[in-house]
Structure formats: structure tokens, C-alpha cells
Amino acid sequence: MHRKDQICHDDYQQTASWLLSQTQHRPKVAIICGSGLGMLADALKCQDSFPYSDIPGFPQSTVQGHAGRQVFGELKEKMCVCMQGRFHMHEGHSLCMVSLLGVETLIVTNAEGSLADSYQVGDIMIIKDHINFPGLAGLNPLNGPNDDKFGPRFPPMSGVYDKDLRKIAFDLCKSMDVSQVVQEGVYCMVGGPNFETIAEARLLHRLGVDAVGMSTAPEVVVATQCGNKVVKSYDDIEPVNHEAVLEVSKLRSHMLQTLVTELVSWMDINNNAV
Ligand SMILES: O=P(O)(O)O[C@H]1O[C@H](CO)[C@@H](O)[C@H]1O
Numbered sequence: 001m002h003r004k005d006q007i008c009h010d011d012y013q014q015t016a017s018w019l020l021s022q023t024q025h026r027p028k029v030a031i032i033c034g035s036g037l038g039m040l041a042d043a044l045k046c047q048d049s050f051p052y053s054d055i056p057g058f059p060q061s062t063v064q065g066h067a068g069r070q071v072f073g074e075l076k077e078k079m080c081v082c083m084q085g086r087f088h089m090h091e092g093h094s095l096c097m098v099s100l101l102g103v104e105t106l107i108v109t110n111a112e113g114s115l116a117d118s119y120q121v122g123d124i125m126i127i128k129d130h131i132n133f134p135g136l137a138g139l140n141p142l143n144g145p146n147d148d149k150f151g152p153r154f155p156p157m158s159g160v161y162d163k164d165l166r167k168i169a170f171d172l173c174k175s176m177d178v179s180q181v182v183q184e185g186v187y188c189m190v191g192g193p194n195f196e197t198i199a200e201a202r203l204l205h206r207l208g209v210d211a212v213g214m215s216t217a218p219e220v221v222v223a224t225q226c227g228n229k230v231v232k233s234y235d236d237i238e239p240v241n242h243e244a245v246l247e248v249s250k251l252r253s254h255m256l257q258t259l260v261t262e263l264v265s266w267m268d269i270n271n272n273a274v
């Protein structure tokens with residue numbers, strides 16, 4: 001995740017240009033699929049898909065449940081790009097390249113562990129804010145010399161979870177008649193890759209964390225610096241291992257797919273071809 005130490009703006013630009021030369025799609029929305037949620041990409045029409053291994057300068061996703069493909073396509077006539085496989089901090093890499101494709105809004109999904117007393121396994125939580133634990137301790141994707149082409153040196157992070165989009169997501173859940181499994185809460189990113197000890201989970205709970213995972217916050221930090229709007233939803237689960245995480249994701253994948261599709265259709269974006 002140390003973007004500037006490893007890859008510079010020109011490298012990302014080359015990768016973005018290569019992708020744009022391979023597809024007619026000009027996505028304004030990027031969707032990151034969480035663990036076991038790769039099927040969100042199946043809803044895209046007129047797909048052009050690229051295994052990460054075929055994309056020059058792109059790393060590989062190494063976590064089970066992340067296919068490792070970029071899928072371009074249309075959701076309700078809006079052009080999108082779906083990342084079927086994310087790069088966790090423990091794998092390295094970041095998200096700036098996606099912004100260079102022209103993306104303006106990021107939808108992030110993930111499969112995480114619940115800490116809030118009122119949550120049930122499989123609930124969907126719309127993230128209203130995050131705690132970036134590694135970031136607070138200095139392990140931040142924006143570390144290193146700042147390249148102003150990406151964005152400002154000191155980007156503000158208050159209000160990064162777009163209020164309007166969150167409201168639309170809640171209204172959609174109501175109209176889908178699934179509000180009973182939808183929560184709103186604070187997500188905490190930890191470094192992983194081990195799951196928390198009981199004492200660590202208790203600590204996070206006392207700090208006001210509703211759900212914990214090992215992704216998302218760095219993506220949101222980078223996307224925010226690059227000027228993207230962010231909306232996020234994720235499966236809220238109580239796993240004991242990664243296989244359990246993937247199982248619970250499967251339970252809610254269809255609901256999330258509908259939610260993301262409907263959300264995109266409500267977005268006010270223009271799909272002008274370049
Ligand atoms: O955040 P996503 O990619 O859904 O993955 C989650 O699932 C893995 C643990 O099972 C962790 O990497 C956690 O962050």
C-alpha cells in the first residue's frame with residue numbers, strides 16, 4: 001500500500017491507458033468486490049474483462065475468494081468497472097490507477113466481522129465512517145512524497161462517506177423490503193492477516209467500532225485524495241475463519257448485487273465517451 005514508494009503516477013497512467021485502449025467503456029463508477037462477493041460483476045452487461053495477470057504493471061490478488069479480474073461493463077446503462085479482487089494492505093498496492101480511468105464514484109463492498117451487540121450474522125452494514133488503525137499508526141497509503149497529480153498532501157477525511165448516496169442506499173433497502181437486515185455503523189480497518197484475539201475485539205468494541213476488517217479504509221483514503229465520492233456497504237458477519245467469511249458472503253451476495261445495481265441506476269453521472 002505504499003503507493004509512492006513503489007509505483008509513480010506515470011506507471012499508473014500507463015496501466016490506465018492500456019486498459020482504456022482495450023475497451024470502449026469509460027467507467028464513472030468503480031465497484032470493489034469484497035471476499036466472496038465477486039459475483040457483483042456478473043450483473044454487468046456488455047462485459048470486457050481482464051485478468052490482472054494480463055494487465056501490464058498490475059499486481060495479483062492473492063486472497064481466496066478474490067478472482068483477480070477487472071470487469072468493465074454497464075449497469076443500468078451506466079458504465080462501471082468492477083474489481084473482482086482487491087489488494088489488501090497485507091498484499092500491497094493501491095487504487096489510484098482506477099481514478100485515472102475517469103472513475104468519479106467508488107462503491108466498496110467487503111465481508112467483515114461484527115462487533116456491535118445488535119447485529120446478526122449476515123446483516124448488511126452501510127459504512128458511515130471508518131477508523132484506519134494502521135493509518136493512525138503511520139502505515140498510510142499516502143505515505144511518501146506527495147504527487148499533486150493525485151491530490152492534496154493533507155486531504156480531509158471527515159464526511160468521506162457520501163451522505164446523499166448513503167440515504168439513497170437506505171431508501172433502496174426499504175423499497176427492496178430488506179431494511180430489517182441493514183445497519184449503519186463504523187468500520188475499523190486492522191492490519192491482519194490474522195483475525196483478532198478476544199481482547200483485541202473487546203478493545204475495538206469499547207472504542208465504538210461496529211465491524212472490523214482488513215481492507216477498505218486505505219482504498220477510501222486514496223480514492224478520497226483523488227477526489228472520488230465513496231459509498232460502501234458490506235456484509236457484517238461473525239466468522240471464525242476465512243471459509244466462514246466466504247459462506248456468509250454467499251448468503252447475502254444476491255441482495256447486495258441488487259442493491260449495488262439499483263444504487264448505480266440512481267447515480268447522477270454522465271457516460272460521455274472519451
Ligand atoms: O475485506 P474483504 O476483502 O471482504 O476481506 C475480508 O475477508 C478476509 C478475512 O476473511 C479479510 O481480508 C477481510 O478484510
Ligand SMILES: Nc1nc2[nH]cnc2c(=O)[nH]1
Nearest residue numbers: 111112113212213214245
Ligand atoms: N479483521 C477481521 N477481518 C474480518 N473479515 C471477516 N471477518 C473478520 C473479522 O472478524 N476480523
